[in-house]
Every structure is written in structure tokens, then in C-alpha cells.
Amino acid sequence: ANIEPATEAMIARRNALLGPAYRLMYEHPLHIVRGEGAWLIDPQGRRYLDAYNNVTSLGHCHPAVAEAICRQVQTLATNTRYLHDTILELAERLLASVPGTDLAHLMLTCTGSEANDLAYRIAKVRTGGTGVIVTDTAYHGITDAVSQFSPSLGPTVDLGPHVRLVAAPRQYHAEGADLGERFTRDVEAAIADLQRHGIKPAALIVDSLFTSDGILPEPAGFLKGAVEAIQRAGGLFIADEVQPGFGRTGEHMWGFQRHGLMPDIVTLGKPMGNGQPIAGLLATADALAEFGEYSRYFNTFAGNTVSCAAALAVLETIEREQLMPHAAQVGKLLLDGIAGLKAKHEAIGDVRGAGLFVGVELVSDRTTRAADRGLTSKVVNLMRDKGVLLSACAQGHNVLKIRPPLVLSAEQAGMVIDVLDQSLTEARWGDAE
Ligand code: PMP
Numbered sequence: 001a002n003i004e005p006a007t008e009a010m011i012a013r014r015n016a017l018l019g020p021a022y023r024l025m026y027e028h029p030l031h032i033v034r035g036e037g038a039w040l041i042d043p044q045g046r047r048y049l050d051a052y053n054n055v056t057s058l059g060h061c062h063p064a065v066a067e068a069i070c071r072q073v074q075t076l077a078t079n080t081r082y083l084h085d086t087i088l089e090l091a092e093r094l095l096a097s098v099p100g101t102d103l104a105h106l107m108l109t110c111t112g113s114e115a116n117d118l119a120y121r122i123a124k125v126r127t128g129g130t131g132v133i134v135t136d137t138a139y140h141g142i143t144d145a146v147s148q149f150s151p152s153l154g155p156t157v158d159l160g161p162h163v164r165l166v167a168a169p170r171q172y173h174a175e176g177a178d179l180g181e182r183f184t185r186d187v188e189a190a191i192a193d194l195q196r197h198g199i200k201p202a203a204l205i206v207d208s209l210f211t212s213d214g215i216l217p218e219p220a221g222f223l224k225g226a227v228e229a230i231q232r233a234g235g236l237f238i239a240d241e242v243q244p245g246f247g248r249t250g251e252h253m254w255g256f257q258r259h260g261l262m263p264d265i266v267t268l269g270k271p272m273g274n275g276q277p278i279a280g281l282l283a284t285a286d287a288l289a290e291f292g293e294y295s296r297y298f299n300t301f302a303g304n305t306v307s308c309a310a311a312l313a314v315l316e317t318i319e320r321e322q323l324m325p326h327a328a329q330v331g332k333l334l335l336d337g338i339a340g341l342k343a344k345h346e347a348i349g350d351v352r353g354a355g356l357f358v359g360v361e362l363v364s365d366r367t368t369r370a371a372d373r374g375l376t377s378k379v380v381n382l383m384r385d386k387g388v389l390l391s392a393c394a395q396g397h398n399v400l401k402i403r404p405p406l407v408l409s410a411e412q413a414g415m416v417i418d419v420l421d422q423s424l425t426e427a428r429w430g431d432a433e
Contacts, residue, residue, distance in 0.1 A: 003028055026384045035060025038405045038412055051390045051404040051416050057246055057271030058317050059407040065274045068313035072306045079304055086308040093315050097253045101262055105288055108280040108303035112242035112269025113141025115279045119265045120145055123236045125291045129200025133190045135168040137395045139212040140205060140240055152212040162199050164190035168213030184225030191233045201235035208255035211243040214394030215352060215359025220258040227261050236264035236287055246271040247318050250328030250355030274314050278307035323406040330413050331355040337417035345424045347375055356408060360400040371396025375427055382423035388416055
């Protein structure tokens with residue numbers, strides 16, 4: 001199908017100005033001018049249901065966040081070198097959200113990548129090691145250090161010699177074996193391999209929803225053994241909450257809480273400011289002691305009063321609007337509705353999720369679970385044309401990643417299910433032609 005001349009011209013202008021490293025989503029790239037709740041709106045006023053954006057987790061342009069930003073930006077925009085209440089209130093609220101852990105301090109950054117970069121620096125100082133263990137299709141960010149342990153960036157990024165990959169805990173790989181035991185064994189083997197090469201392990205870093213690995217939330221609790229293994233070996237456990245955090249799973253504020261874990265560091269990002277760039281980490285006093293003694297930390301924009309005001313408004317809104325129980329309820333409708341399509345569509349190999357984060361694995365053969373990357377890309381693009389925005393992830397690029405704002409309504413969840421159903425049917429007609 002053709003791209004509109006006006007869109008074509010805008011793409012050419014963008015490529016000329018921004019260069020070749022940026023990517024647009026979809027075969028028919030979208031030009032968006034406004035956002036409202038779970039909707040994105042194009043210049044002609046066509047509304048697209050945003051089933052992909054967990055940054056604007058409270059809904060696009062949420063008035064409580066907009067007001068908090070406006071009020072603060074008209075009063076004071078400064079940095080962490082002055083005393084200010086907002087950052088302290090934010091720290092108190094965030095630390096109150098991790099009861100039963102030893103997490104004691106908040107440090108702020110502007111992006112999730114920076115948060116993981118800082119977490120890794122802290123882990124290196126604390127352990128005297130450099131070794132990092134991540135899953136085989138993980139994504140943790142863009143800095144030079146963090147890209148070296150983000151294998152999902154693909155072959156242009158060399159993983160560091162201090163990096164070890166373990167297989168993501170895909171259920172079907174573990175048939176007959178206990179998933180937790182298997183993951184623990186893999187992490188123990190990676191620790192032993194680092195040690196054999198004279199590399200001291202600094203950290204195991206895990207996104208507890210395994211977002212880039214294909215969305216692997218179950219069974220809750222299976223991460224415990226692996227975390228204990230890295231801590232026994234003197235390394236830190238860093239829970240990357242950039243994706244699962246801020247109530248996404250519906251049951252807990254943080255993904256690691258589903259696994260009953262004791263993280264040394266928890267990194268935060270994406271939905272933290274509902275679009276305002278604010279990210280950071282929570283760390284135990286023990287993890288931070290040496291780093292604080294030997295380094296000073298100042299990050300010009302991180303922890304600025306305006307971003308902190310936005311983040312406080314986010315936390316207040318999650319509570320006031322009861323978005324966690326809402327995410328649990330609508331997430332269940334979405335998961336059950338899509339699971340119900342399995343009987344009709346052979347291509348659905350598996351449907352899994354937690355709260356408002358759902359993965360739909362598309363396969364060319366249900367028995368072997370062979371990835372159908374072509375079909376997945378077709379479905380993503382068909383759904384976009386029908387007004388529902390989502391994308392794909394996993395090693396085989398064959399898992400639809402559904403991650404809408406937490407305010408998604410039951411009716412909007414129904415729209416995602418219906419449009420997925422139509423698109424799967426239509427993608428198959430396409431094959432027969
Ligand atoms: N960790 C995870 C799990 C992520 O998904 C991302 C972003 N997709 C990051 C870290 C990096 O965050 P940012 O893009 O804000 O640097």
C-alpha cells in the first residue's frame with residue numbers, strides 16, 4: 001500500500017535532518033499530533049488506540065501530571081545541589097513502596113540507561129568485579145557500558161568479554177525441568193565461567209518480566225534461586241524495573257516483588273514521570289557505601305524540581321485512581337480474551353502476561369513452537385492500519401508485545417482483542433493469495 005505524499009515528504013525531511021540511526025515504527029509510519037488517555041490522534045483527527053506505551057502509563061497528557069509540571073516550572077527549576085522538599089517526598093514515597101527489603105536510598109538519573117549504567121558502576125565499586133550476567137535477548141540501555149550487556153541490540157554491538165548470557169527462562173525449553181532450578185543452574189554456570197576466566201562477578205541484572213526476551217512472567221518466584229546464587233558469589237542483584245515497575249503487573253508496584261526477592265539495587269525509568277524524563281535507582285546502604293565514600297555524584301538535570309514534581313504526581317495518581325487493581329482487572333480481560341482466540345487461530349502458540357503486559361507468541365507450528373516472524377510483522381502492521389498500536393519482541397521477533405497505558409478501559413481491551421482476531425484472519429488470507 002502507498003504512503004501519503006505528505007507523510008513521504010516528512011520522512012525524507014526527517015532522514016535528511018536526523019540521519020540514519022533512527023527508526024520509525026510500522027510500514028506506514030504514523031504522524032501524531034495529540035494524545036489523550038489511551039488514544040493517539042493524527043493530523044486528520046483519526047484516533048489510534050495506543051496499546052504499546054508504558055511511558056505515559058497514566059494515559060497521555062494526564063492533567064494531574066501536567067498541572068504538577070506547570071506549577072513547579074513556574075516556581076523553581078533547579079538541581080540536587082540545593083535543599084528542596086519535592087525530591088525528599090519522592091524518596092520517602094518510593095522507599096515506602098519496597099517494604100521488607102533493605103533498599104534505603106534513592107538516586108536519580110534522566111533515563112533508564114543511565115540508571116543501569118550507574119547501578120553497574122556501583123556494583124563494580126562494591127564488589128571489585130566487572131562480570132555481568134544477563135539473559136540472551138535482554139535490553140538494558142544505550143550507554144557504552146550498558147549496551148555491552150544488551151544483546152537485543154543485535155550484532156552491531158559487541159558484548160563485553162566480562163558479559164555472560166543465560167538462556168531466558170522460556171517455559172517450553174524447560175519442559176520436564178523445574179524452570180527455577182534450570183535458571184539457577186544456568187546462572188551458577190555463568191558465575192563459574194566468569195571465575196574460570198579470572199573475572200569477578202559484579203552483578204546479575206534481570207528485567208523480571210523479561211520484556212525483550214518475549215515476556216516471561218510465570219511462574220512467580222522462579223528467580224529466587226538465581227538471585228541467591230549471585231549474592232552467594234559476592235555479586236549484586238540488580239532488578240531492572242524500567243518495564244515492570246510502577247504497577248504494571250497489577251498485583252505489585254514492582255515486578256521483583258512477584259518473585260519474593262531481595263534486590264541490592266532496583267532501577268526505575270519509563271513511566272516514572274508519565275513522559276517527563278526522570279529515572280533512577282533504589283539501593284541498599286551496603287551497596288552504596290563505598291561508591292558514596294569514593295565518588296561524588298552530580299547529574300545536572302536528574303532530580304530537578306520539575307521532574308520530581310511530575311514523578312510525585314505519578315505516584316499520587318496511581319494510588320488515587322486505583323490503577324493497580326484496574327490494571328489487574330483489565331489485564332485479565334485482555335489475557336483471557338486473547339487466550340480465547342487460540343481455538344480459532346493455530347498461529348497463536350502461547351499467550352502470557354501479568355497485569356497490563358501481555359505477550360502473544362505467533363508460531364508456524366504449534367508443536368515445535370517455530371517462530372513466525374513474518375506473520376508477526378504482518379499482524380503488527382495490519383493492526384496499526386486498523387487503529388491499534390503495538391509491536392513485537394523476543395529472539396524470534398515473534399511475540400506481540402501489548403503494553404498499554406494502565407488506564408486502558410475494558411472496552412478498549414475488547415478493541416485490542418477484536419482487531420487482533422481480524423488481523424490474524426486477514427494475515428492468513430494474504431498467505432493464500
Ligand atoms: N531497561 C529496560 C528493561 C528497558 O526496556 C529500557 C528501555 N526500553 C531501558 C532499560 C532503557 O531505558 P531508556 O530508554 O530510558 O534509557
